[in-house]
Amino acid sequence: ITYHQITLCRLMMGEDEPDRKTLASVAGKINELRGRREEKTLDHLLAMRQVLNPRQQRKLLAALMKDFCCGCRMAGGKKCLCGMCGLGEEKGK
Numbered sequence: 001i002t003y004h005q006i007t008l009c010r011l012m013m014g015e016d017e018p019d020r021k022t023l024a025s026v027a028g029k030i031n032e033l034r035g036r037r038e039e040k041t042l043d044h045l046l047a048m049r050q051v052l053n054p055r056q057q058r059k060l061l062a063a064l065m066k067d068f069c070c071g072c073r074m075a076g077g078k079k080c081l082c083g084m085c086g087l088g089e090e091k092g093k
Helices: 002-013 020-051 054-074
Strands: none
Touching: 002 020
């Protein structure tokens, strides 16, 4: 993925106007690789679920949700997306 991201940046930084078709091709490759990575991550999580007991599963998923919760804040949103951080909720509720 990084190789293709660097390629994309180099194309954009060139002196000449970048070719839209070439840029789209490189961006498509990045998206394809990201999709494969997500599928592998999903397969890994499903495999882990098979070997972890329910308490361990909850602990793992809570750790993942904590990372996603940081994503709520980094996304600049005004509302919690993860259901854990309470971003945007009124105090005292």
